[in-house]
Amino acid sequence: MSAGDQELARDLGFLEAYTIGLGTMIGAGIFVLPSIAANQAGPASMVSFFFGGMVSLLAALSLSELATGMPKAGGSYYYVNRALGPFFGSIVGWGMWAGLTFASAFYMIGFGQYFLSGLGPYIPFLAESELGITVAALVMAAMLTGVNYYGVKETGSLQNVIVLSLVGLILAFLALGALSGPTIGEFNPSGWPAVAATIGTVYVSFIGFEVIATSAEEIKNPSRNLPLAMIAAVVTPTLMYVGVMWVSTGTLSIGALDASNIPVADVAAEFLRGFASAIPFVSVSPGALGAAGSIAMIVGAVLATISSANASILSAARVNFAMGRDKILVEWLNEVHDRFRTPYRSITATGVITLVLIAVGAGIGTLAEVASFMYLVTYALVHVAVVVLRRAEPADYEPTFQIPSVLYPFVPILGALACLAVLFQMVVAFEPMVLLGEGVVGVEIALPFTISIVGIIGIGIIAAGVAWYYTYARDRAPSQSLVGDAIAPEPAAAADGTGQYRVVVPVANPETERDLLRMAAASAHAHEDDDAELIAVNVIEVPQQTSLSQDVAFEEERVQRQQELLSAARDIAAELDIGLRTRAIVGRDTGSVILDVIEAEDADHVFLGWKGSRSTREHVLGSTIDPVVGRASCDATLVKLGPEETPGEGDIMVLAGEGPHAPVAARRAAEFVTTAGEDATLTLLNVQQPEDGDEDQSPQERGEALIDDLAERAGIEYMQYDQRVVVAEDVESAILEAADDYDTICVGATRSGPVTQAVFGSVPEAVGEAVDRTVVMARGPEESTMSIREAIAHRLSVS
């Protein structure tokens, strides 16, 4: 689809992106976790929230770079799969999906707590009970699944109203709470290890900003709005959480907070009592004011938990979709409902698992920690993905936002380490864990450390992802991991400085592959370089908008075809006694992939085949040939293979015109002749118009002088060659007529800049099209475009 269409699909500005992030962030976390966090670490849990925010901020920076570089549905999963391959893709895909379902279950139980416990005192029949909470959570989760299944319309303005009123409510809570003068008792009663452990518990309140990344394709001006929205959506809640913990632990005792199911509402009720006497003119009883505050917070908590769970269910469906797109998951799950236009199967699956998790009664703290765990694993890999993509520089990855250069290796490295550190202390406690008691086998078998329940569940989910990869995904998902490219972005051979001669040969057609490689080998051999090598490239093009017929079978067929082509290339190279490497690439656009290979391999020459007819509308010679020939920074040769047995041998003729690239064509011809040996002759042909130029030189003499001059410029004057000068009024038809006498015609590009419509120039292209022989069009390095490309590459790596 065109860029114009893409713009139409973008309807989220900064505010919308920010509120989507905030709406998911301000969820059950801030309303439920104060009681758990206070119990674990006392007032010092403020520090836990603060560090949770820092870990998220680092992840937000890395995610912003990835999201602007690859604005695709699926968020973190997609980036990790792209950069690290389907093995890690399976882990993160399932991990995120599991994380989102655990988080949804957590939000829903938080909803249940506030809904029932909060309303219980006012509506007596809703007695406070575990069963009641679970039932309320189940009903609401089922309703949300239904709303998303049936595609009930939600509007952006409703979303904005909910989020802004939540923000207002929390700000009011903070302001009034601060005014009431909270008094913190002992700041850190449980010690710093407990504070560190609490980071893992509260991290679930920070996973929401991810939705901004998953909406990257819909954000206007993403290079600015996306990172801003993400950072703002992390910083705002972090400050709020720290503030809420301060007010909460300063207002109620830790024991009271821990005992409460609705800590924030209780805190509001408590500090508002003190304001009753301050209200002028009317007398308000402290109890009534407290109750009003409590109800306001309960309504806020209900809205917040619902909006978080809603966003999580939709995010989970996007992860499923992205996994299906990469063949890691069955596409069946991602069918869009005919009527409701929703991914109904995926939503149902997410909803059902969420319901099961609620019903199992895993405990709200465990649900939160498992969700945290899965997201910390994801973000650790996201940081790795940033580094891999920066080093591998794939063609289709051009992030419009980049982590500022002063922060670059620092942010992803620190971010990944921070995630791992939090994970480690969540999983491992340094107490011996008895696996088997003495009574069972006689000896006590124990680990020197304990693995927590959360660690066991989390590692189990990762193991399930790995198992999934080996049993399902490995055979289906084409590996496009960039790790290898990242480790060795430049081929190792280039490092020794010998300037090995490399010819990149894109191959696509098994019938012409052999001749193309043979001619490229001839060119490579002629360079006095034993290490000269060919690089055979085949690109599987996956269009931006993949269409209907692309089922799994077709995909496998293409991969197999690619393998066959490249293995044939290796056999041919062995016969020809030339070094050959193959590159099998899956890419969006063949032309730019080839250009990228040329640059990455530091190639000297690109050797392309051409079917011999110009393409119709937007391209001159072909959608792949045009950009490669137009922009390659090295020699470029385009070959139309003739009907004879061995193209590139026999009588070879060079059009010795005055074009800037005629010497390149002459060199190519000389290379073919040298390699063919006895079987080949070389003729340099020049066409002169009868009365043109100087009086004292006949057209014949003029032509011969030009030919000798060309041979000298091409550096082939030592070779044996025939001169042939044709005198004719119509140059082009004379060339076409003369061409019939030869087996192979070499012609240099006549055009020198990248601006004109033709790729090689009108005469070479006319010859290529009209002459039923092997035609070789050649040009030298494209100096001007090279420098622009270099400049851009340079700029990108610096900024």
Next chain:
Amino acid sequence: MIVPIASKSDARATTRALASHVDSVAGTVVAVHVIEKAGGAPDKASIEQRERDTEEMFDIVRTQLEAYDVDLETEILYGTDVAETIVEAAHEMDASSIVFTPRGGSRWVRLLAGDVALSLISGSDLPVVVLPDEPEEDDE
């Protein structure tokens, strides 16, 4: 004329109906599908997912109309209000009429998914042609 397509089954139904009235079709048929945006709230499905689905709808239309002498164009539209987006697009491309087949559906379904047909008929200032849903000849 502009022909809104709502889904894959609607693509089949609409082209079937269109084909049997093909004699009266003059000019170009522009098949459109509106990808409904929530305008700020998270969408139910990602844009890309729905774009793929839309291409499948257009493929159905294309294949079924192949046998007829009709100029066909396709376009994906984006908007928060489906009916409004169709009418606006119809004006932009100077369409003479909006042609579609109603999808039916119970009251309950209409309540949940919205009733685009009704909004189109009541909200359009261009002629709206409602083609009856032809029975399917062969099962799929």
